Amino acid sequence: MAEALFYALALTALYGAGNVIARRHALVAAVHLALTLFALSGIYLLLGSPLLAFLNLLVYAGAILVLFLFVIMLLDLRRDEPWPLDLRGKLGPAAAFVLGVEALALAFASGDGGEGPAYRETTDQSGEILFGQYLFPFEISGLLLLLGIVAVLVLARRGPRPAPPSSEGTAGVPEPMAQAHP
Amino acid sequence: MSALLPLLVGLPLAGAIACAALHARVLSRRRTDPEARPGEILVGAIATGAASAAFVLALALFVRLLGLPAADRRIGASLGTWIDAGTLRVPASLLLDPLSSILALVVTGVGALIHLYSIGYMRGDPGFARYFACLNLFLASMLLLVLGANLPLTFVGWEGVGLCSYLLIGFWYGKGWPADAGLKAFVVNRVGDAGFLLGIFLLQKELGALDYASIGAAASTGKIPSATWAAALLFCGAVGKSAQIPLQVWLPDAMAGPTPVSALIHAATMVTAGVYLLARLSALFLAAPGVLLVVGIVGGATAVLAGLGALASRDLKRALACSTVSQLGLMFLGEGAGAFDAGIAHLTTHAFFKALLFLAAGSVIHALGGEQDLAKMGGLRARIPATFLCFCAGAWALSGLPPLAGFFSKDEILGGALHGGHAAILASLGFAASFLTALYSFRLVYLVFSGRENFAGSPHESPGVMLAPMRVLAALSLLGGALAWIPIADARPIAAFLAPVLGGEAAPGGGAEHVLVAALSFAVASVGFLLARRLWRDRGLAGDEGLARTALWRLAAAGGVLDAFYRGAVARGARLLAIACGVFDLFVIDGAVNGVGRAASAAGASLRALQNGKIQSYGIGIAAAAGALLLAGLLLGRG
């Protein structure tokens, strides 16, 4: 039963992932990422990591994805990249890459072999590891988060507005390529 | 050991530095005042004072040397070690022995007189202080050359005098051709100096010591295996410095310098450095009889050919320069015959009378306002009588007529040539040169001072400051030979004085043989004198006509053949080589350099496509690299 659930969740996650990269609109893509993340949370639970499963839901599906949706809606994009995607010369290498990574993963996995034992970790274990052996990296991660906050504040501040290029008289009709390639 | 010895070199050096400082001050003043001139009295006093003080010092040392027993007449002075590198150890030590003492006396004595003369000759020249700085530096270098107790020190002096010679030949570099003449002298001397250096290297390799005492001791006991090569190489240096065939081409051109310079450097002292070197290394050369024969033949041939050149010259100073080459050849001839003391004797007397001749010629040129062409002189006897008398004394001494200095020293050489091996060839060359010497000496006298007056303007006698040195030198020319080299039985003072230094056996003086030589040499010189009198006394340059048809004259006139050869073959070859180097530089070196640059920018241009600013392109690179790493990990880590 659990096996069937795993494969079903895995297929759902992959379906969501495929849609993340294949759908035209960022909003749709973000929603599909949410689908993927929910499926993955289930898989984490099945793999014996309930802490991670719930953190995934809280942080990823909850915070990060909402941030994405917020930004997407804030920017209110009307003009997006050309569609359908010009995939000439890209699809082949991309497919080869995906398949290659798969093959490599399977090749590496052969060392870990067989079916995993029934394994279940507890939050106690994770806490001991996190605040014991890896206390220093954990603190560094906290510092990194702080840095990220400061960086975002700096980036978001409306500094002296750079003089807009003359061709951009009104919002919505930019031709950035003209400036990017003098 | 004597503290005075370094002072002998140091005094002129200090004078040179002082004069150079005064010149530098003039130059800085000239920035605001283009007419600024040095205080001529001060500069002249410093320079001449330094030279005179050096002469007094040399004289004092000479007297002290005479006071020592004949066998150990050596005064040394050590200033520590100059070079100490591996097996090469060169002490900075000076040595005063009879040989260097005579040279030091000649250099400082004639030098001081010429300094005095120069004060008059160079009056009003804007480079007055520069001139005296060079002249004093020359004295210091020459004294270092003479007093150095080992070959490297002598070489330093050797190059120092070469440098001063270059500076002074090109003294009036603004005129163009003096600078070229200086360059020519410098370059030609390099050829000889290369041989000199190689000779030093060879001796260091064979012997491990370069001081004259060790070389002399080793050579006289036959302990130098390649003495022949060493002697030949060192002779190359002497050939260059003393302007012997085939490197004689620079000396006639060196007359571009001021006349006192020609007198001091290119007649009396520097050009005799080769003669000194051979005498200094007489033991080495005696151990290489083949080289000694070459020395004699080269000297003899130079003496004759340069004598012909002097005869054919229409320029007063050029004729004297050729005469100098000829007389140097005669000295080498004597040394080649083994009579080193005769070579040194002639060096000394020659310094007197050739300096005198040059100074007198300078006085003539001064009187005529810079005219050197013999065709525009004549009949000057009444206008400048004092100069005439001095010139006559010099010419008389040069021609080797008794009882003046040249007669005795030339006699010594001819006697040595007859006495040594290969007497026939060396003696005949010597007598031919003697004849030519008398002929061209009096040709000059007659062309300048008698016959029709061809000059323009009104010549005036030179000032006393110029005449006084000439008078002193004239007295030395008159009496010098008689005092020092009068052959009284076997007691010839100079030979006896030099004997402890020079190897080999001096030709015995006196006796029937000597009388024969003296008679022959007198006869030859007299014939030359009489012929010159007949040809040129009344007719001036027209006297050349009779000779001009002879083959010998054509040979002399073709003295420039070697010059033409150097210009044609050597210079053109060097220029072709330079062009080839230029082409190589332009296409191969520059090509490589530019090629590297072009390759870099081409590589940049092709790699530029990678830097397209698109994040996805970079991502492909990252992905490819990550994939490659994964693959590598799989193959290496797990494989």
Added chain:
Amino acid sequence: MTVPTAHVYALGAALFALGVAGFLVRRNLLVVFLSLELMFNGAIVTLLGAARARATAEPSTFALFVIFLAAVEVSVGLALVIALFRLRRSVDSDAAASLRG
């Protein structure tokens, strides 16, 4: 649950590879960031597979670090996207190609 570890790894690799493909193919920077999240999740799945295979909690603790990192990355990245949009009125990655050599 008796799913082979290899299948867990395969799922992680697939998510990662899809993320890479999206990163390379799409030009909308927002979607590019979404693809990055896919890659992160691929990594987390792989870590969990390893944790189960070795029966230790350490790999899943590393997965926590991955989530920290993703949070920082997303916040800074989205701030950059907004800044770019302010400047160029576009979130097309080609709009930020002025570093072209």
